[in-house]
Amino acid sequence: MNAIKQSGATAETVETSYIEADGIRFAYRTFGKPSDVPLVFCQRFRGTMDDWDPAFVNALAKERTVILFDSAGVGFSSGEVAETFYGTAKFAVTFIEALGLKQLDLLGFSMGGYIAQLVTLDRPDLVRRLILAGTGGGTGEGTQSGKPEVFEVAFKPVNEPEDFLYLFFEQTETSRAAGLNYLERLARRKDDRAPLVKPESVQAQIKSAVAWGTNSTFDRLGEIKQPVLVANGDHDIMVPTINSYIVSQRIPNAQLIIYPDSGHGFMFQYADLFAEHVSMFLNRD
Numbered sequence: 001m002n003a004i005k006q007s008g009a010t011a012e013t014v015e016t017s018y019i020e021a022d023g024i025r026f027a028y029r030t031f032g033k034p035s036d037v038p039l040v041f042c043q044r045f046r047g048t049m050d051d052w053d054p055a056f057v058n059a060l061a062k063e064r065t066v067i068l069f070d071s072a073g074v075g076f077s078s079g080e081v082a083e084t085f086y087g088t089a090k091f092a093v094t095f096i097e098a099l100g101l102k103q104l105d106l107l108g109f110s111m112g113g114y115i116a117q118l119v120t121l122d123r124p125d126l127v128r129r130l131i132l133a134g135t136g137g138g139t140g141e142g143t144q145s146g147k148p149e150v151f152e153v154a155f156k157p158v159n160e161p162e163d164f165l166y167l168f169f170e171q172t173e174t175s176r177a178a179g180l181n182y183l184e185r186l187a188r189r190k191d192d193r194a195p196l197v198k199p200e201s202v203q204a205q206i207k208s209a210v211a212w213g214t215n216s217t218f219d220r221l222g223e224i225k226q227p228v229l230v231a232n233g234d235h236d237i238m239v240p241t242i243n244s245y246i247v248s249q250r251i252p253n254a255q256l257i258i259y260p261d262s263g264h265g266f267m268f269q270y271a272d273l274f275a276e277h278v279s280m281f282l283n284r285d
Helices: 054-061 085-098 111-122 148-154 161-168 173-186 199-212 218-223 241-250 271-283
Strands: 017-021 024-032 039-042 065-070 104-109 127-133 228-233 254-259
Touching: 017 085, 024 054, 024 085, 039 111, 054 065, 054 173, 054 271, 085 111, 085 199, 104 111, 111 127, 111 199, 111 218, 127 271, 148 161, 161 173, 218 241, 228 241, 228 271, 241 254, 254 271
Parallel strands: 039 065, 039 104, 104 127, 127 228, 228 254
Antiparallel strands: 017 024, 024 065
C-alpha cells in the first residue's frame, strides 16, 4: 500500500496527505496500527474528514490502519462533486486504486453508505467486509423517507449546533448530552481543518439524493456476498431505522445492531461500543 501512515498519530493530530488521480487532488488522512487490510471511511452528506468522531476513529485505529478521505469537491480535495452517487462511488474507487490498495474493509455512514454499497457492487474484488451505518438501500417495498421538516433543517445554508443535536441525536437528556460531547470532541483538532462543504457541492449532493430515489441499489442488495454489519439508532429521523432493517434482510450475509435512545448519529453517542462491535465484526473468522 502506498498510503502514508503516521506513527503515533491520532484523528486530532494526523497530518493531511494528498494524492493525484484522474485530475483530482484527493486529501486523506491515514494512521493506526499497521494492518494488511485497512479500513476506509465513506462520509455523510455535507461531511468532511473532520466530521468523523475522534473517539470512534481512534478506538478503531488501535487495531488497524484507518483511512479517512474527502471525495472530489469536498473539504480539502479538488474537483467537483458528482451529481449522482454512482459518480461519487467512481471517485472513491479512483482514490482507492491510487493508493494501491488491493483489498480493504469499507465503512459507509449515511450518504457514505450508499457510496460504500456501490463500490462493493462495482468492485467486489476490493471489499472484504462492509459496515453500513445509519443508511438505507434506496426506495423499495417497506422503506420510509425522512419527513420534510427534517430536510428543511439538513439543507439549511449553515447548520448550528442545535441543528446537529436535532438531526443526529434523540431529544432525550442522555442523547443530547452525548451529542454535546461529540461536538466538543470535533473541536479538539485545532489546525489543518477541512473547510465547510461549498454551497454548490451541497446542491450537487442533494441532486444525487433525488436521483437515488429512482435509481438505487435496492434491487441489487442480494448481489452483495461479503459479510456486512448494518447498524443504526432506534429513532433515526434522517434515514428511518426501518430502512436499516430492510437492508439487513436483503443482503444474504448481514447482521443488524440497533442502539437504544439514539438517532442518526448513534455511532457518536456509542463511539466506544460501536467501535468494539465493528472490531469484533472485522476480526471474525
